[in-house]
Amino acid sequence: MRPNDLSVGEMAARAGVPVSTLHYYEAEGLIESWRTPANHRRYDRRELRRIAIVRVALTVGVSLKEVKAVLDGVPRDKAVGKDDWAAAASPWADMLDEKIELLQRLRDQMGFCIGCGCLSLDNCPLYNPEDVLGENGAGPRRWTGEADERA
């Protein structure tokens, strides 16, 4: 039928992941295949790009769920171009920017809360998990002690 399509073993070799991982990704809906008469999987080469994106995303702390949300926005039927990928990935922009900034601070000095001039963790613009301050009212936090934050 489509002689250029790849078997699961070939895909695994080319993508640098075990066959079991491809089975798993397919079960999770991240990639797709069709079946030969012998019920063997065959993959369009495009799936290689999807796998690459999954792997890269995982190494930078993006979950499979988040990746799937983006991949689901990439068309399957047509020749997919750079623009299609960019459009699908646009919801990631803010998250990726944030991660990049965090990484740069970590790399450049590992002193990101000194570097950004804040005195305590909870008003650091780089470390504000779940926007805790917002929930509990604005303004810097106070506590009973008064020693400074230098560590």
Next chain:
Amino acid sequence: MRPNDLSVGEMAARAGVPVSTLHYYEAEGLIESWRTPANHRRYDRRELRRIAIVRVALTVGVSLKEVKAVLDGVPRDKAVGKDDWAAAASPWADMLDEKIELLQRLRDQMGFCIGCGCLSLDNCPLYNPEDVLGENGAGPRRWTGEADERA
């Protein structure tokens, strides 16, 4: 003894993590505490910085094990400065650079394997898991089909 030190509940509130997480981090050797006569934990404020680094590292895909390796290089006894952190974090430099580059490609175009001009996944300088090529012999890979890699 040290009235400015924080209880586990205070630490949890300030770091934005549950108490259970602090117990866990302590069990894993990422942070340290002393105990009151009532066997309650007390933390030096410096531990807040360690917690912040752990949290940031996790969000960008660095494992606790890797974080611990770096934190173990940060002195506990003395006033720790920016330089001490930077020195301890130096083994991270390459890994962090790589992650930053991956993230930027993902963000900028999501077409990182088109963008970098390579034809296939396995000689892409950005996606070379475990340096598979190196293990299997140098040179680009060939496969039986010849359709191009555009997806």
Next chain:
DNA sequence: GCTTTATCTCAAGTGAACTTGAGGTCGTAG
């Protein structure tokens, strides 16, 4: 004194991302 709130320990449970294993099919090589 009594209750509440914060803490303690330790064991077991959870979700994500896979991996491993058992048991079976298919197609080509010898």
Next chain:
DNA sequence: CTACGACCTCAAGTTCACTTGAGATAAAGC
């Protein structure tokens, strides 16, 4: 025709990073 390798399914196991729960203690408020 038999062996072999590559593939199949499905269930169970593994690691990481925590979370939850049971049962106990201890200082603080009424």
